[in-house]
Amino acid sequence: MAVKKMSRDSYNKLIAELDDLKINKRKEVAERLKVARSYGDLSENAEYDEAKNEQAILEAQIAELQYTIDNAEIIENASTDEVGMSSKVTIKRLDTGLVQTFTIVGTNHANVREGKISDESPIGKSAMKKKVGDIFIVDAPAGELRFEVIEISK
Numbered sequence: 001m002a003v004k005k006m007s008r009d010s011y012n013k014l015i016a017e018l019d020d021l022k023i024n025k026r027k028e029v030a031e032r033l034k035v036a037r038s039y040g041d042l043s044e045n046a047e048y049d050e051a052k053n054e055q056a057i058l059e060a061q062i063a064e065l066q067y068t069i070d071n072a073e074i075i076e077n078a079s080t081d082e083v084g085m086s087s088k089v090t091i092k093r094l095d096t097g098l099v100q101t102f103t104i105v106g107t108n109h110a111n112v113r114e115g116k117i118s119d120e121s122p123i124g125k126s127a128m129k130k131k132v133g134d135i136f137i138v139d140a141p142a143g144e145l146r147f148e149v150i151e152i153s154k
Helices: 007-037 046-070 123-128
Strands: 004-007 071-076 088-093 099-105 115-120 134-142 143-151
Touching: 004 007, 004 134, 007 046, 007 071, 007 088, 088 123, 099 123, 123 134, 123 143
Parallel strands: 004 071, 099 115
Antiparallel strands: 088 099, 088 143, 134 143
């Protein structure tokens, strides 16, 4: 996996999520395993099997988060000169005139409903390093989409 660029805020959210999984969720799963073991024969114990599966999923989530954190590059300041991580960018689709505003975030915190798009998404990737007035093209299933950068803010 390549280096993941993210804001300090995104990084701190990942740390908090990881801590919650390690401290709280691990305790919950351990308690479920303890209760399930008390039911006796483990070979036909559905509760025990379910708890073991939950434990495996939890450990995979922890490992993935830890890997992302270990490979994070924190971008401290969003620039208003060019589009970068944490930039709030207003773009206009040239063929329809539709104007949209997005904040560029790391993949883990992308949420289109909240106006947050990933720096690895087609629009996010194409908009990076552009300046106000620049036009960029996004390859989409419907063909090429052309956008103009209208505004960049923090």
